[in-house]
């Protein structure tokens with residue numbers, strides 16, 4: 473069975489849009505776990521545009537595994553070593569981007585990644601690298617000694633030709649290198665099925681679509697409750 477990690481960043485985006493204390497990403501995480509999610513993912517960005525430090529601490533206190541997404545910086549490595557989440561997924565981060573565009577440049581960043589991966593591993597954290605489905609990048613990730621890679625499915629989700637085949641080849645190489653395989657980004661009810669057939673896939677991390685879909689499956693009940701209060 474493929475594990476499902478729910479990314480609650482966009483609950484925090486909605487909260488921050490009004491500077492309110494709701495909706496609470498931790499309440500969303502608890503609800504997701506009650507309904508079968510296997511873990512929670514949250515990305516603490518340098519600019520704290522959605523998830524904040526306090527959210528991460530509260531998510532860590534839940535009983536489910538926390539997959540802490542973070543940039544490759546000393547600030548984040550220090551934080552992760554203090555927090556000791558179940559897993560850390562290292563992602564590229566640029567202030568001006570709307571979301572994580574593309575995978576980590578593992579080859580270019582190899583020298584700065586190596587000591588940081590080692591620190592996280594020594595702190596007992598399972599490290600994963602969020603990467604594009606490129607054979608050389610996967611082999612470099614394996615050489616860095618991480619146990620897990622998460623393949624960026626964003627180009628596949630946008631319908632780029634040949635992307636599913638690239639993901640299959642990447643999955644094959646990951647297995648050859650002994651890496652546990654995760655995937656995520658841009659996945660929806662419509663496009664997820666072919667991804668579930670990637671050989672060896674163990675985990676998917678999905679956020680934006682599920683939080684968006686929750687508006688439609690939940691709005692009816694929230695309006696009904698307000699009407700009840702008004703009557």
Ligand code: PXP
Nearest residue numbers: 572602656657658677678679680
């Ligand atoms: N995995 C990683 C590493 C991510 O950075 C993201 C998006 O922040 C996701 C999964 C989830 O992507 P989406 O929100 O498009 O489902």
